[in-house]
Amino acid sequence: MIRPQEYAAHIKSKAKALGFDFCGIAKAEFxxxxxxxxxxxxxxxxxxKMAYLANHFDKRLDPTKLVEGAKTVVSLAYSYFPEEALPEGQKDIKLAKYAYGEDYHFVIKDLLKTFLKELQEEIGEFSGxxxxxxxxxxxxxxxxKAGIGWxxxxxxxxxxxxxxxxxxxxxxxxxxxxxxPPFxxxxxxxxxxCIDACPTDAIVEPEVIDASRCISYLTIELKEEIPTEFKGKMGNWAxxxxxxxxxxxxxxxxxxxxQPKFSPPEELKSFSNKDWEEMTEETFGKVFKKSPLKRTKFAGLKRNVNFLKNE
Incomplete structure (x- = not known):
């Protein structure tokens, strides 16, 4: 078992060097x-309405269906907690902290590609x-399962x-x-x-979320109009x-x-509710050029802001 132990130590050392806060390792199994x-x-x-979550049921549970011959799942965690939060007063229009800077999908994926490439160069030939x-x-x-948390x-x-x-x-x-060992x-x-504070009662029981009631779902995933039952319950989250x-x-x-890429652009730091409400598509494209907000597109963000404005 000496070799697998050496691999584990090497992987964790490299993860830390790349800026990951946690690295845990689990056996790839169903x-x-x-x-x-x-x-x-x-x-x-x-x-x-997230129909895609009902797809690939087996793949969600079995990593060997994602990577042939998979033996190991390396789990990693990277902090996005900001040094200073954007205005979050009762009347301020707000963004989730993960969306302050550039889209993490691209930032973290670039780190992971570097991680995998360097591991393959240093350890030898393997796939993943x-x-x-x-x-x-x-x-x-x-x-x-990899021992990072609960x-x-x-x-x-x-x-x-x-x-x-x-x-x-x-x-x-x-x-x-x-x-x-698992956590x-x-x-x-x-x-x-968390259960008591959720204004839309999305946490229906411990660990179980009714995503269709979650503010994140309503402002990002839902492509239709936000149901009127949530008027006055959105907490000004856009x-x-x-x-x-x-x-x-x-x-x-x-x-x-x-990570500098997770910090908000200067323009965003001074955004007022009026700026949000009067935002043009040109401003949206400039300020949120690499942002996760691109997912809602300009029309989706305007829908959200207008819903909050009319609460």
């Missing part, structure tokens, strides 16, 4: 315990793929050292690497702050939502990120 949970969640239609919320991978479950009542991965403000990513490889335990205890993270006691340990 997530048997997650199958009934996922099936029930889909049967309850908690995925809303990189994933950043871009394929049917149950990233929180793999991170728990899944909180808000369904997010929580770390005792750093809370939950981080991006998750994976390398699935056909190289045998010494796995870490055992639930350190949420009797706390229900893209995403941080409520269940902001109230979590573990996030008092959040660590400020050191």
């Amino acid at each position: 997530l048997e315990g997650e199958a009934p949970k996922l099936e029930e969640w889909l049967n309850r239609n908690y995925h809303g 793929r990189v994933f950043v919320d871009s394929a049917p991978v149950m990233e929180r479950q793999w991170a728990q 899944i909180g009542k808000n369904s997010l991965l929580l770390s005792k050292e750093q809370g939950s403000f981080f991006f998750l990513a994976e390398l699935i490889i056909d190289l045998e690497v010494q796995p870490d 055992i335990g639930d350190f949420c205890g009797t706390c229900t702050r 893209f995403g939502c941080d409520i269940c993270q902001d109230v979590c006691p573990w996030n008092r340990f959040s660590k400020t990120h050191t």
Whole structure:
């Protein structure tokens, strides 16, 4: 087992050098315990209009269907907690913190490509793929299995050292690497702050989210008009939502990120509600050129801002 242990140490050292806050390793195998949970969640239609979540059921549970001969899942976490938050007063139009800067899908994926390429050069020939919320991978479950943290009542991965403000990513490889023990335990205890604080009652039970009621879903994934039942319940969030993270006691340990690409552009720091309401498509294209907000497109963001304006 000396070789797999050496690989594990090398992988973790390189992950740290690339700026990842956590790196855990798990054996690539079928997530048997997650199958009934996922099936029930889909049967309850908690995925809303996100039909893609019902696709590739087997691939979500079995990494060998994503990478032939897969032996190892390397789970990684990268902080996005800002040094200074944008205005988040009761009347301020707000963005989720992960959307302050450039789109993490591209920033983290570039890091992962470098990671995989250098590992292949240093270790020798092996195959694998990189994933950043871009394929049917149950990233929180793999991170728990790799010992990084536990899944909180808000369904997010929580770390005792750093809370939950981080991006998750994976390398699935056909190289045998010494796995870490899974994270055992639930350190949420009797706390229900996230459940109590959610203004749309999206957390229907601990660890179970009705995504069709989640503000992040309503402002990003939903392409239709936002249902009127959510009038007055959106908390002025125009893209995403941080409520269940902001109230979590573990996030008092959040660590400020050191990635310049995740910092907001200067123009965004001084945005007022009037700027949001009067934004033109030209301004949107300039300020949010590389932003996750491109996902909603200009029309989607205007829909969100208008909905908040008319609350």
